[in-house]
Amino acid sequence: MAEPVxxxxxxGIKFAMNRKRRRSLREMxxxxxxxxxxxxxAEFWPLRDVSFSIQQGECVGIVGKNxxxxxxxxxxxxxxxxxxxxxxxxxxxxxxxxxxxxxFNGQLTGRENIYLVGSLHGMSQQTIDERFDxxxxxxxxxxxxxxxxxxxxxxxxxxxxxxxxxxxxEHPIMLxxxxxxxxxxxxxxxxxxxxxxxxxxxxxxxxxxxxxxDLRRFCTRGLYMKDGRLVLDADIDTALxxxxxxxxxxxxxxxxxxxxxxxxxxxxATDAGGAEESTDxxxxxxxxxxxxxxAADPAADPAAxxxxxxxxxxxxxxxxxxxxxx
Amino acid sequence: xxxxxxxxxxxxxxxxxxxxRDLKVKYQKSxxxxxxxxxxxxxxxGVYFFVFGLIFNSNRGVPGGDDxxxxxxxxxxxxxxxxxxxxxxxxxxxxxxxTHAKLITTMKVPREIFPIEVVAAKFVxxxxxxxxxxxxxxxxxxxxxxxxLLLWLPLAIAVQLVFSLGMTLLLASVxxxxxxxxxxxxxxxxxxxxxSAIIIPSSLxxxxxxxxxxxxxxxxxxxxxxxxMHHAVWYPADxxxxxxLSTSIGGALVLLVAGxxxxxxxxxxxxKEL
Numbered sequence: 328m329a330e331p332v333x334x335x336x337x338x339g340i341k342f343a344m345n346r347k348r349r350r351s352l353r354e355m356x357x358x359x360x361x362x363x364x365x366x367x368x369a370e371f372w373p374l375r376d377v378s379f380s381i382q383q384g385e386c387v388g389i390v391g392k393n394x395x396x397x398x399x400x401x402x403x404x405x406x407x408x409x410x411x412x413x414x415x416x417x418x419x420x421x422x423x424x425x426x427x428x429x430x431f432n433g434q435l436t437g438r439e440n441i442y443l444v445g446s447l448h449g450m451s452q453q454t455i456d457e458r459f460d461x462x463x464x465x466x467x468x469x470x471x472x473x474x475x476x477x478x479x480x481x482x483x484x485x486x487x488x489x490x491x492x493x494x495x496x497e498h499p500i501m502l503x504x505x506x507x508x509x510x511x512x513x514x515x516x517x518x519x520x521x522x523x524x525x526x527x528x529x530x531x532x533x534x535x536x537x538x539x540x541d542l543r544r545f546c547t548r549g550l551y552m553k554d555g556r557l558v559l560d561a562d563i564d565t566a567l568x569x570x571x572x573x574x575x576x577x578x579x580x581x582x583x584x585x586x587x588x589x590x591x592x593x594x595x596a597t598d599a600g601g602a603e604e605s606t607d608x609x610x611x612x613x614x615x616x617x618x619x620x621x622a623a624d625p626a627a628d629p630a631a632x633x634x635x636x637x638x639x640x641x642x643x644x645x646x647x648x649x650x651x652x653x
Numbered sequence: 654x655x656x657x658x659x660x661x662x663x664x665x666x667x668x669x670x671x672x673x674r675d676l677k678v679k680y681q682k683s684x685x686x687x688x689x690x691x692x693x694x695x696x697x698x699g700v701y702f703f704v705f706g707l708i709f710n711s712n713r714g715v716p717g718g719d720d721x722x723x724x725x726x727x728x729x730x731x732x733x734x735x736x737x738x739x740x741x742x743x744x745x746x747x748x749x750x751x752t753h754a755k756l757i758t759t760m761k762v763p764r765e766i767f768p769i770e771v772v773a774a775k776f777v778x779x780x781x782x783x784x785x786x787x788x789x790x791x792x793x794x795x796x797x798x799x800x801x802l803l804l805w806l807p808l809a810i811a812v813q814l815v816f817s818l819g820m821t822l823l824l825a826s827v828x829x830x831x832x833x834x835x836x837x838x839x840x841x842x843x844x845x846x847x848x849s850a851i852i853i854p855s856s857l858x859x860x861x862x863x864x865x866x867x868x869x870x871x872x873x874x875x876x877x878x879x880x881x882m883h884h885a886v887w888y889p890a891d892x893x894x895x896x897x898l899s900t901s902i903g904g905a906l907v908l909l910v911a912g913x914x915x916x917x918x919x920x921x922x923x924x925k926e927l
Contacts, residue, residue, distance in 0.1 A: 342925055406761035409921040425759045434678045443670050447762055452666070 330418060331380035332500060332531045333404060337413030339375035340399060374399050375412065377557045379550060383499070386532045388546035388563050390570045396555040397535045401425060401502050404533065419531075420449065420498035424490065431485060433478030437468065440477055441492055448496055458495045465491035465517065487514055494521045501525060501532045519544070539567055660763040667762065671770040672777060690781045694737055698729050701852045705729075714854040716884065716891035723795035723887055730789045732851040735813065735883045738779035739876070740842050742817045745771050747834045749825035754927040764920060768821040772814065790887070801886040809882035812905045816875060819908030822916040829923045849876040850884075854891070872897050875904025 374396035381387055389397045402408040403415050405423040430444045441462060445455045463473050466488040477485060487510060503522075510518065522545060526532060536542050542549070542563055549566025551559035559569050680686035706725050715725050723731075749771045750757065750764070757764060789795070828834035847853065848871065858871050871877065877893075878901025884891040893901065 340925075402758070405759075407758050408924050411921065421761065423760055426755075430756045430759055432674065432678070434681065435674060439674065439677070443674055446670055447667055447756065447760055 329383060332383045332418050333381040335413065335415040336378050338377040338403060338410050338415055339372055339412030340403065340408060341370045341372045341411050343370055372555055374555045379557060379560055381531060381533065383531055384529045385548060386526055386534065386546045387548045387550060388542040389533065389535045389550045389552060390542065390566055391552035395552045397552055398504055401504050401533060401535055405502050417500065419500050421500045421502060422448065422493055422496040422498035424493050424501065424503045431477045434476055436476055437473040437488055445492060450496065462491045462495055465494070467514065483510060486510055490518060499530050501530060503532065504535045542567065657763060657765065661765050661769065664763060664766050668766050668770050668773055672774045675774045676777065687781065690778055691785045694733050694782055694785060698733050701729050702726055705852060714857040716854055716856065716888040721888055723793045727789055727793045727795045727887055728854065728884060729852055730786060731884055731887050732880055734782045734786055735779065735880065736846065736851045738775055739813065739817065740846070741778065742772060742775040742821060743838055743842055745775065746821040746824040747828035747838055749821055750829055750923065750927065758927050765916065768825045769818065771821050772817045776814065795887045797886055798889055801889060805882045805885040805892065809879055812902055813879050815909050816879065816905035819905065819912035822912035826916045826919040826923050829926050830919065845876055848874050849880045851880055855881060873900050875901045
């Protein structure tokens with residue numbers, strides 16, 4: 328078997344719990360990051376003990392609830408975070424689509440930004456010259472906008488320009504974090520085509536997304552993350568099923584808890600304040616959105632491949648449900 | 654470390670792009686643009702000449718005597734221009750990483766290039782002020798020597814570059830974790846200005862009645878040597894002695910090593926905090 332392109336072993340990273348930790352400058356310089364005086368309980372591991380390896384040409388989807396370390400994992404692979412534990416080895420250049428707008432300087436024009444960010448990603452001046460028109464066309468900017476400062480762009484335009492630029496990179500590894508959720512439908516279709524084309528070139532891709540359609544469309548393998556740990560490494564359908572089963576169970580547990588609370592609360596709470604009332608009214612809608620999501624997704628899936636109205640609608644429900652849960 | 658240096662070298666084009674971007678952004682929104690690079694030192698020189706040259710009309714200690722070619726005014730200008738280079742690097746240094754937080758957290762580039770960029774951009778700014786300096790040299794009849802041009806000038810610039818780079822690496826990384834640095838820097842800027850013989854020739858301290866320990870302390874400031882060298886280009890009498898020269902070169906090298914080690918050591922936590 329060929330050497331894996333991405334290989335993580337025992338990967339872990341920790342953050343300080345309270346950012347206002349009191350450490351003197353002297354201690355920091357002497358002990359570096361190794362020893363934290365108020366370490367016990369003051370840190371948490373958004374990611375720990377994660378090991379996997381990805382072969383060339385694979386497309387791997389990472390699924391899991393918000394805040395389970397998916398994005399952190401991508402950042403570690405991209406090399407913009409350094410692990411505190413374990414290693415991640417990446418063989419080949421990485422094209423990170425972590426946050427598309429980032430890197431663009433609002434004061435500079437679109438043109439200047441393309442040159443700046445492009446060369447930061449390792450494109451030569453000549454390559455950018457050659458592909459410039461293609462990038463602008465892909466981004467579908469209105470006439471004249473390319474020579475306007477980026478701060479006048481709408482957020483959609485910034486994202487389009489960002490994706491257009493990144494998709495021109497020829498790096499063998501792509502990391503994509505939730506960026507497909509933005510952009511209108513026409514642009515999304517364009518992105519899908521671009522990504523399919525890249526995958527056909529035998530490039531490797533790691534995708535973080537809450538959209539099951541996106542995941543099923545591209546990925547062959549799924550990593551299911553839960554509480555900062557990798558709990559399942561299987562094909563994408565199995566991973567999604569596990570995620571869904573867990574989400575369902577959690578929702579049911581929450582509902583049961585709420586029901587129990589209501590049952591216990593209502594006889595005593597004849598005189599309860601408005602605050603409690605508002606949480607009560609909030610609860611059913613939230614649960615409603617959740618069930619709608621669960622119901623909508625399986626229905627939308629068969630219609631997925633063509634990327635028409637169906638999946639887009641499905642995406643939106645999923646996204647909204649997640650936001651609210653967070 | 655060699656591999657890091659190589660990675661930085663491979664990204665030299667990025668550094669030059671960032672520098673050009675900085676200059677562009679800086680000049681784009683102002684009407685006078687490039688003229689500011691010259692107006693600022695001119696205004697400062699005017700103020701100091703008024704105070705120290707005209708009001709306190711005492712022994713100003715110009716190296717080589719008050720009648721030396723160029724006089725006190727050229728002494729001021731030739732010190733102020735490199736000082737502005739230094740002081741602007743110093744005030745920018747703590748923000749070298751913070752202002753690029755977005756770039757740093759989304760793409761993998763050697764993080765060192767951002768401090769390097771600050772140093773380079775300020776150096777380019779300094780080069781832009783040379784026309785002002787030359788103007789004064791010709792108008793005031795300043796004279797240089799082979800030693801001044803071939804030894805003191807390149808050495809002064811090289812030592813200042815090394816010093817600024819070490820300083821920027823150190824301050825940029827520490828400031829991400831401890832924001833107090835920004836405040837410290839403002840005070841330092843003021844103190845170092847008077848401690849480095851920019852407008853007050855060093856002979857006024859070195860050949861004075863100050864206690865010995867104070868004079869020694871004064872000479873241990875690495876910046877003193879750097880600015881004495883800048884002055885020595887036009888005033889051969891201001892050439893630094895062996896002690897000042899060695900603290901200057903040694904101090905710059907020590908700061909570079911310390912700055913780099915700190916930068917590497919703090920990198921992990923800096924990335925988390927950005």
